Amino acid sequence: MKQRYIFIFMLICSIRTITYAKRPLQSIRTVTEIEDILPLINTYQTCGPCTLVAFDIDETLIWATKPKARSEWFNEQLASYTAQGLSAEEAMKHFFVAHLTAHAASAIFPVDKDTNLVFEKLAQQNIHVLGLTARAPMMSTITTEQFTKANIKFPQPIPRWNEIFIFDGPRDPVMVVNGIIYSSGQNKGLTLGLFIDALSYKPQLLVFVDDLMYNIKNVQTFAQQRGIPFLGIHITKYEQLIKPLLDAGIAPQTVAQKAGSIPAIL
Numbered sequence: 001m002k003q004r005y006i007f008i009f010m011l012i013c014s015i016r017t018i019t020y021a022k023r024p025l026q027s028i029r030t031v032t033e034i035e036d037i038l039p040l041i042n043t044y045q046t047c048g049p050c051t052l053v054a055f056d057i058d059e060t061l062i063w064a065t066k067p068k069a070r071s072e073w074f075n076e077q078l079a080s081y082t083a084q085g086l087s088a089e090e091a092m093k094h095f096f097v098a099h100l101t102a103h104a105a106s107a108i109f110p111v112d113k114d115t116n117l118v119f120e121k122l123a124q125q126n127i128h129v130l131g132l133t134a135r136a137p138m139m140s141t142i143t144t145e146q147f148t149k150a151n152i153k154f155p156q157p158i159p160r161w162n163e164i165f166i167f168d169g170p171r172d173p174v175m176v177v178n179g180i181i182y183s184s185g186q187n188k189g190l191t192l193g194l195f196i197d198a199l200s201y202k203p204q205l206l207v208f209v210d211d212l213m214y215n216i217k218n219v220q221t222f223a224q225q226r227g228i229p230f231l232g233i234h235i236t237k238y239e240q241l242i243k244p245l246l247d248a249g250i251a252p253q254t255v256a257q258k259a260g261s262i263p264a265i266l
Contacts, residue, residue, distance in 0.1 A: 007127035015232060025205070026204065026224055028232035031266075032207075034112040038121055041207055044231050053122060054192065054219070056210035057133040057143065059238040062150045063111055063192050063261070065252040070103035071134065072243075078185075088185065103142055106253060108149040109261045111238050119155050129155040131180030131210070132188055132219075140177040155179065167198040188215045189222035195259070209233045221244055 029040055036189060041051065055061055058071040067073050074095075081091030122129055131154065146156050155181030166173050170190040174181050183191040188210075196202065204230050208219040216232035223230035246252070255265040256262045 007144055009179045025229035025231065026220060028213075028220065028234060030234045030236060032237050033114070034235065034237070035114045037207075037209060038118060040231060040233065041122075041205075044205055044229065050128070050203050051125075051205040051207065052128045052130065053207040053209065054132040054181075055211045056208075056212070056215065057131055057135065059111065059211045060209060060235055061111055061115060061152060061154075062108050062146055063238055064103065064106040064108055064146075064170040065241060065253050066102040066106035067246075068098055070104040071130045071261050074099050080114070082201070092111050100139070100142075103139070103146070109252070109256045110150045110152050111242065111261060112237075113262050115152050119153065120154070123155055126204070128158055129179070129244075130157070130197045132192060133180060133182060134185045134188070136216075137175035137177065137182040140175070140180070140182060143180065144178070165198075167194055169194060189218035189220070192219055193226065198225075202226070205229045205231065207233065209235055211238055212234055 025044055027044075030039060031040070040193075041053065056062075062124070064070055065129075065190070077095040077099075078088065078091055081094055082088060086094075119129065125152075128225070133143070159173075164175065164177050166175050169183065170186045172184055172186065174184065174191055176195065181191060181195055189210075192208075206214055206223050210216050210229070211234070213234055216234055219232050220232050222228075237259070242255060242261065245255040245258060248260070
């Protein structure tokens with residue numbers, strides 16, 4: 001009788017294992033340092049050889065010294081004006097010029113000094129890399145300039161994506177420039193889904209790195225609906241190490257050194 005129970009228990013465990021194995025991976029992890037994403041991705045690459053890693057830009061890869069150039073200020077302004085009954089388009093008429101002007105005048109630092117190293121490691125593994133930003137297409141030129149200022153070498157897109165093209169977004173058309181999707185504030189999950197549809201492309205593992213959890217969950221929802229294994233990475237370095245120093249009034253150059261945005265001067 002005891003052996004029968006053991007056999008039934010083992011059979012149930014086997015059925016559960018098969019069931020779980022068939023379920024697509026859906027995981028969200030939190031890291032502080034950008035290099036910590038590499039072992040996470042390597043763990044899950046058994047899902048298949050075609051891995052796509054999409055990176056947010058603001059406060060994920062770079063941060064601006066001018067407060068009005070940061071996405072937190074932009075989001076606060078948008079929330080304030082839309083709370084007054086304005087549409088997003090009407091709201092931005094009140095503050096977008098100030099936001100754009102601050103971008104043009106701001107010094108730019110990488111969030112993490114090891115960003116280029118991570119990009120190199122991903123390239124060595126033939127992993128596809130995209131940018132997925134809430135920025136508008138009109139900011140594509142300044143985005144390129146800011147990566148140069150921050151000494152970040154954003155990966156060249158694979159040939160199929162190495163062009164400027166437009167596709168229909170959730171609400172408005174979306175532009176892709178040099179491997180960066182400019183979503184103009186539209187839902188990132190829906191936007192990425194329409195991008196993948198436009199290319200008839202389906203990664204065997206989708207990784208999305210962002211400093212804002214709601215963006216990660218939106219992309220996760222898309223991945224779940226499509227049955228694509230998903231790894232969301234919530235990167236908190238800006239929120240935990242950079243923003244508190246800026247809020248304390250410490251000079252941006254010093255903040256960059258203390259937080260590990262740039263190598264410390266010995």
